Amino acid sequence: MCGIVGYIGNKQAAPILLDGLGKLEYRGYDSAGMAVFDGQEIRIAKAKGRLKVLYNMTRGGGTMPGTAGIGHTRWATHGEPSDTNAHPHSNEDASIVVVHNGIIENYMKLKKKLEARGYQFHSETDTEVIAQMLDYYYRGNPLEAIMKVMHRMEGSYALGIMFRDHPGEIYAVRKDSPLVVGQSPEGNFIASDVPAILKYTREVYFIENEELVCLKADSLNFYNIDEEELQKEPVTIEWDIHAAEKGGYAYFMMKEMQEQPKAVADTLNPRLKNGGIEIEELGMDEEELRAVEKIFIVACGSAYHTGVTAKYVFEGLARIPVEVDLASEFRYRNPILNKNTLVLIVSQSGETADSLAALRQARALGSRTMGIVNVVGSSIAREADSVLYTWAGPEIAVATTKAYSTQLIALYLLALKFASARGTLRKEELQTMLEDLRQLPEQISLLLSHKEKVQKFANRYLAAEHIFFIGRGIDYAISLEGSLKLKEISYIHSEAYAAGELKHGTISLIEEGRLVVAVLTQPELYKKTISNIVEVKSRGAFVMAVTTAGNTEVEKVADYVIYIPETNPYFTNSLAVIPLQLFGYYVAIGKGLDVDKPRNLAKSVTVE
Ligand code: AGP
Numbered sequence: 001m002c003g004i005v006g007y008i009g010n011k012q013a014a015p016i017l018l019d020g021l022g023k024l025e026y027r028g029y030d031s032a033g034m035a036v037f038d039g040q041e042i043r044i045a046k047a048k049g050r051l052k053v054l055y056n057m058t059r060g061g062g063t064m065p066g067t068a069g070i071g072h073t074r075w076a077t078h079g080e081p082s083d084t085n086a087h088p089h090s091n092e093d094a095s096i097v098v099v100h101n102g103i104i105e106n107y108m109k110l111k112k113k114l115e116a117r118g119y120q121f122h123s124e125t126d127t128e129v130i131a132q133m134l135d136y137y138y139r140g141n142p143l144e145a146i147m148k149v150m151h152r153m154e155g156s157y158a159l160g161i162m163f164r165d166h167p168g169e170i171y172a173v174r175k176d177s178p179l180v181v182g183q184s185p186e187g188n189f190i191a192s193d194v195p196a197i198l199k200y201t202r203e204v205y206f207i208e209n210e211e212l213v214c215l216k217a218d219s220l221n222f223y224n225i226d227e228e229e230l231q232k233e234p235v236t237i238e239w240d241i242h243a244a245e246k247g248g249y250a251y252f253m254m255k256e257m258q259e260q261p262k263a264v265a266d267t268l269n270p271r272l273k274n275g276g277i278e279i280e281e282l283g284m285d286e287e288e289l290r291a292v293e294k295i296f297i298v299a300c301g302s303a304y305h306t307g308v309t310a311k312y313v314f315e316g317l318a319r320i321p322v323e324v325d326l327a328s329e330f331r332y333r334n335p336i337l338n339k340n341t342l343v344l345i346v347s348q349s350g351e352t353a354d355s356l357a358a359l360r361q362a363r364a365l366g367s368r369t370m371g372i373v374n375v376v377g378s379s380i381a382r383e384a385d386s387v388l389y390t391w392a393g394p395e396i397a398v399a400t401t402k403a404y405s406t407q408l409i410a411l412y413l414l415a416l417k418f419a420s421a422r423g424t425l426r427k428e429e430l431q432t433m434l435e436d437l438r439q440l441p442e443q444i445s446l447l448l449s450h451k452e453k454v455q456k457f458a459n460r461y462l463a464a465e466h467i468f469f470i471g472r473g474i475d476y477a478i479s480l481e482g483s484l485k486l487k488e489i490s491y492i493h494s495e496a497y498a499a500g501e502l503k504h505g506t507i508s509l510i511e512e513g514r515l516v517v518a519v520l521t522q523p524e525l526y527k528k529t530i531s532n533i534v535e536v537k538s539r540g541a542f543v544m545a546v547t548t549a550g551n552t553e554v555e556k557v558a559d560y561v562i563y564i565p566e567t568n569p570y571f572t573n574s575l576a577v578i579p580l581q582l583f584g585y586y587v588a589i590g591k592g593l594d595v596d597k598p599r600n601l602a603k604s605v606t607v608e
Pocket of ligand 1: 302303348349355398399400401488603604
């Protein structure tokens, strides 16, 4: 996820662009840049690092005179943070300049075609391909060139574009990435999100998919992909600036929970190609996948919980032994590693000290290593032998939600890749499971739409002191995450137990009215967990069950049931975790706590 801004009017553009980019830093902050037409040329300034680097480099924009410009703050997806990979990108003579938010899924294919026609590239980004494609199609009519490029691109994009021979115009277009247009007496704006322009105007136009806009200093013209002009009505924004940064939500955590369908789709779809799974950055061919004798999944916190889930998925589908370790334990237990083991380090930040230390130890012991990381160019991403990126975009809330969901997707894909390579999964089984994966974003959206129902239930437990989560198999892994979500933001004591463990001690803690959350999404373990529900009920517990639609007999034993849509049992964590995230969120909200910044916690634990 990145942030784009643009301005054309009667004021100097650069200071406005820098101000707007500052309001979008929550969308990406590993590099920034801007381009301004100075009357002759389109001048570009860009740099790795936070926006401040660009600000200082241009002396607050003073070194870039002109009244029309576009800017960008980056969250790297293709190509790690660097001056070269920073936006804007341009064609060879900088007569066409582009800023982009999104992922062009077929950029490598388009890049190869352009290279075959003599085009040269200087960055690793998909965005530079867009600029060069515009150059390839441009014959003097910006709209015509843009529409031709739109027909060739697959994926998501919000673009700001400038053409040197059309100095009084800025163009913008979107598909699946957000874009707003603002108008004011001092000029017109484009932005990825409202906060960037709220200081200058509250009159905005929300651009629909595959709509284009031409901005001039005193006019706006909207078009559809068939070059037909459109009439659009402005919307007046009532939000204050802080609410706007959270997309109108009270907290980043809710905004990020709502972003899960898109984050899951962005992580999944670019890797589903030609009826199979293609992970370009995997760095392992089928023979190397077959040569792996054991996998270690090493992580902390919620990332560790994805590993507990993945153990069942890898062992169940690929029949390969998997050990799951807390990174802080792994590094001190002298693990038995060699060249035939693969150590997977799962980390949103890519900077967690224990996970990074575990990675370094695994490499020192001769194991192959792979990172599953959200932050492109982070330490774990750079030091692992290969990296499988999650494309969740920046995650601001300390309690992870969308990054967690995309880590699960990455692990499912990897497990399916191993299963296919090792011949433990038939083609038709793979196709069925890929279809199940494709359904997940929509199913997650459906579960998020029931948030008020979860909130009503959560409000009954604001004064709870202890809440237990129980499950078997993958349901145990789901319980671990549900329990952590609750305790880290509501400060209520909570534990997750393998349901079969209750009788070995824990059940002594069950008292009258104690809330027990039971997760039942694994068909072959379902009846066993039902009996555990009966056990805790007989000791006075109040049981909330999370189970798959159709399992209505649970209503005979549980006091409150939340149903998740049907999916492959290996993938149920992606769905069952949604009501549990919402439960933790609403208990914390009900207690009046700061959900985004829970006490004593940091977003990335870069110390031991
Ligand atoms: C999860 O909600 C917590 N914020 C925490 O457990 C987190 O998952 C853990 O610190 C690992 O962080 P990482 O994914 O950045 O390595």
